[in-house]
Amino acid sequence: MKKLFLMAAGIFFVSVASSQTLFTYGKYAGDAKDFLRAYNKNTITPSVSKSKSINDYLELYIKSRLKIQEAYDRKYDTLLQIRNEVANLRTQIAENYMTDPAIQEHLVNEAFQRSQKDLHVAHIFISFRTALGFDTTTALKKKDEIVQRLQKGEDFLQVAQQSSDDPAAKNNKGDLGYITVFILPYEFENVIYNTAVGKYSSAVRSKIGYHIFKNLGERKAVGKIKAQQILLAIPPAADDATKKQIAARTDSLYKRIMAGDNFNRLASGFSNDYISGAAGGMLPDISVGQYDPSFESVLWTLPKDNAVSKPFQTSHGWHIVKRLSLKPIVTDAKDKNNRQDLLQRVMTDSRWQSSRDFIYNEVRSKAGFKRYPYDDAAVWNMTDSVLDLKPMLPNGRTIIATTPMFSIGDSVYTATHWVNYANTFRYKQDGTGAKPHAEVRDEWEKFAMVNYYKDHLESFNEDFRNQMIEFKDGNIFFEVMQQEIWNKAQTDSAGLLNLYEKNKKNYTWNQSADALIFFCSDATTAKAVHEQVKKDPLAWKKIAEQYTEKMVVDSSRFEWEQIPSLGKVIPKAGLLTTPTLNTTDNTSSFAYIINVYPKPLQRTFNEARGLVISDYQNVLEKQFDEMLRKKYPVVIDQKVLAEISK
Secondary structure, three states: OOOOOOOOOOOOOOOOOOOOEEEEEOOEEEEHHHHHHHHHHHOOOOOOOHHHHHHHHHHHHHHHHHHHHHHHHOOHHHOHHHHHHHHHHHHHHHHHHOOOHHHHHHHHHHHHHHHOEEEEEEEEEEEOEEOOEEOHHHHHHHHHHHHHHHHOOOOHHHHHHHHOOOOOHHHHOOEEEEEOOOOOOHHHHHHHHOOOOOOEOOOEEOOOEEEEEEEEEEEEOOOEEEEEEEEEEOOOOOOHHHHHHHHHHHHHHHHHHHOOOOHHHHHHHHOOOHHHHOOOOEOOOEOOOOOOHHHHHHHOOOOOOOOEOOOEEEOOEEEEEEEEEEEOOOOOOOOHHHHHHHHHHHHOOOOOOOOOHHHHHHHHHHHOEEEOOOOHHHHHHHHHHHHHOOOOOHHHHHOOOOOEEEEEOOEEEEHHHHHHHHHHHOEOOOOOOEOOHHHHHHHHHHHHHHHHHHHOHHHHOHHHHHHHHHHHHHHHHHHHHHHHHHHHHHHOHHHHHHHHHHOHHHOEEOOEEEEEEEEEOOHHHHHHHHHHHHHOHHHHHHHHHOOOOOEEEEEEEEEHHHOOOOOOOOOOOOOEOOOEEEOOOOEEEEEEEEEEEOOOEEOOHHHHHHHHHHHHHHHHHHHHHHHHHHHOOEEEOHHHHHHHOO
16 A cells, blocks of 8 residues: 555564573574574474473574574675565565454354364355456356356356366366365355355355355364475476476485485475475475365375375475374363464454454554644645635644644654545545545544554564564575575585595495386286286386386386395396385385396496585585684573573
């Protein structure tokens, strides 16, 4: 929204609990409350020893704070890209904090009840936008026709596939998968949760069109899942050859994981999801309905902790996901932590848009609101003269452009601001004429308070302030890591080669073999393929062509421990191993040995490049950390650390 008035630069700060310094780094201080908030947010599983857990996380936290401070000292926060990203986020989320807390109890209770079950939802969308522009009349007609078809008993999913304006409906028949509370806009959530199983809703009008939902089924809420992923993205303009290469690379990574390779390391080295990749593939806790249904359908079928999916494709690319833990939904309505979490989510959700009275109270009590003494009649006369060219009376001349009318904090709003606002908003929306001057003034004052509140949200709302700080810190952390470590590790060919030459002994093949590994979707397929390969190994390509949708063959060099079913058997050329069932996903695999290398051999630089890059990143980061420790000497307050470790 374009502002109609200027604001003074003054700002105030809400009082907060006195800070407690946990550590200093150079001239900067790390607050214990900030550390604990990060620790509680990012600690995945409870530790047997809280003290050890906190000490371990503190080391990581300090390293990140030093990098972030270095980024600030380098003025990375002033980079145009960073500033734009921060400004865009502020614009996107600020409105979520502009709501009234008076109805919090009702909304928290409602959210809790809805959180207890997941709903399987289908959706038909009728858009207002047509090839000729915005057309609500045509949309209304189409909506009525669709409703008539549904009333006659036509299948909802078929109607969605044929008539929905959602492009995805052509493939998914409007099936959105499972959703839970907070996933969809509140107006849609209300309709869905009030629609009986097997029934469809009345049409809901939004700004972009009409929406009809069907409740396909309900289940007890499954909770949240903690997971890791490796994503190999497919570029938008990728040709078939590139797509096949990406698929093959994903299969290769999957095989390495199945052979015992470290998931975190592979995610850090290869995943194109750079945010999660930088954290070893770690994703935020996932509720149903947050991601593409094709992604969630795989994730939620992983049977147990540490189960790893086979590679699968979505519109984003190829994924491998690993389930770490499952967090059941809280069923105790009085659970304080859960209620606090629900309250925070309610406060940042569209359901809290019903009133803004609390904003006026917040601004008056914390920033201060003061109306200056002036003659109302004089202001109204001046206004009529300026806006309607009516005669200016003597009292109207006492009001000049700079006459102060009210102030909020240090910001003063003058007669000029008033005229600008009144010129735009003095008429009734129904076209019946002008509003009374006093009504327009009241609206202007509230309008100013709302804008002041939004412009100073960091001072009014601690959660908003923390979210903005975390986002900016995350962006400049990424930038400094990109500049100092990731880019260098990828592009410093001389450094990579030097590291390789100095540590050749670390880049060797253990006992290895050239082999074909057959990865089959199930044991039945593996048995059939195994019999055919046993009869004619040289015809393996033709055999593979018969099972393109149920089998992948990887032809490469593997270390003996990576070869399925080999065990303690010493391989030899021509050996065909027995199919091995992977109980994680019921896939089955076996191998055919082509050549054998019984002695450890040196990897070439190209063969070891991925490993060298990963090690070089570690070297560069260690050097960077050492430099930062010298620049920002760290001193930990052991007394404070002991207090928070209890």
